[in-house]
Amino acid sequence: xxxxxxxxxxxxxxxxxxxxxxxxxxxxxxxxxxxxxxxxxxxxxxxxxxxxxxxxxxxxxxxxxxxxxxxxxxxxxxxxxxxxxxxxxxxxxxxxxxxxxxxxxxxxxxxxxxxxxxxxxxxxxxxxxxxxxxxxxxxxxx
Amino acid sequence: xxxxxxxxxxxxxxxxxxxxxxxxxxxxxxxxxxxxxxxxxxxxxxxxxxxxxxxxxxxxxxxxxxxxxxxxxxxxxxxxxxxxxxxxxxxxxxxxxxxxxxxxxxxxxxxxxxxxxxxxxxxxxxxxxxxxxxxxxxxxxxxxxxx
Numbered sequence: 001x002x003x004x005x006x007x008x009x010x011x012x013x014x015x016x017x018x019x020x021x022x023x024x025x026x027x028x029x030x031x032x033x034x035x036x037x038x039x040x041x042x043x044x045x046x047x048x049x050x051x052x053x054x055x056x057x058x059x060x061x062x063x064x065x066x067x068x069x070x071x072x073x074x075x076x077x078x079x080x081x082x083x084x085x086x087x088x089x090x091x092x093x094x095x096x097x098x099x100x101x102x103x104x105x106x107x108x109x110x111x112x113x114x115x116x117x118x119x120x121x122x123x124x125x126x127x128x129x130x131x132x133x134x135x136x137x138x139x140x141x142x
Numbered sequence: 143x144x145x146x147x148x149x150x151x152x153x154x155x156x157x158x159x160x161x162x163x164x165x166x167x168x169x170x171x172x173x174x175x176x177x178x179x180x181x182x183x184x185x186x187x188x189x190x191x192x193x194x195x196x197x198x199x200x201x202x203x204x205x206x207x208x209x210x211x212x213x214x215x216x217x218x219x220x221x222x223x224x225x226x227x228x229x230x231x232x233x234x235x236x237x238x239x240x241x242x243x244x245x246x247x248x249x250x251x252x253x254x255x256x257x258x259x260x261x262x263x264x265x266x267x268x269x270x271x272x273x274x275x276x277x278x279x280x281x282x283x284x285x286x287x288x289x
Binding site: 028031032035036037051104105107108109111112113115118119120121123124127 | 172176177194197255256258259260261263267268270
């Protein structure tokens with residue numbers, strides 16, 4: 001699965017629209033994920049996962065920053081997220097299935113705030129991008 | 143049998159009552175074919191699926207999307223009996239249509255995204271959680287008679 005030039009344009013475009021609210025989207029994606037997929041909470045036993053949680057907000061900010069970093073280096077996502085990839089492989093070891101769940105919830109969050117911008121083409125590109133990020137983060141698992 | 147809380151039933155029916163089945167079904171199926179192009183494999187006889195524009199405008203896609211979502215409505219009418227409701231459809235998808243059940247999960251997730259785009263802030267995390275459960279149950283029921 002390769003990101004075409006159009007995919008990259010679409011992803012940069014939607015992230016430009018999201019702008020400074022990326023952090024909120026990150027937090028919302030997490031909240032949606034914890035709500036819809038309770039098994040994902042097993043990775044955060046130390047978190048208060050209730051609505052409005054400061055920990056979820058802070059973590060959402062981290063997630064968003066990583067996504068923005070990937071967008072800004074969209075020609076070399078593996079390079080941009082190399083340290084994060086090491087972290088997930090060696091320390092966090094989040095089962096790969098969960099990246100799809102968070103990616104999906106990020107899409108749902110974008111849809112709920114930017115329906116008009118999430119055309120089918122942009123939806124496809126963003127889905128591909130989120131898959132690519134997930135793949136990078138699990139690339140060194142074994 | 144799946145257990146639905148009163149809150150879940152309320153979240154399902156209040157959303158569903160506002161869904162335009164034809165529009166929503168058409169959009170969900172179109173997005174499935176666009177976002178996961180390999181799903182087009184089941185629709186060789188649908189004519190032009192060569193671009194997102196072609197897919198969105200394709201009358202067969204619209205009609206089939208409406209059919210699929212109308213059937214979804216049956217599940218909602220029979221929340222306590224979804225497996226039985228879908229027995230024949232499950233057999234059909236296995237024996238005649240040969241559809242990998244993974245596709246039901248993909249369509250379910252697309253439907254959730256379409257709902258989120260349509261209902262925006264009303265599609266709260268709790269609402270999404272209920273609908274993820276519903277699409278999961280429907281996918282499971284459709285796969286249930288596979289052999």
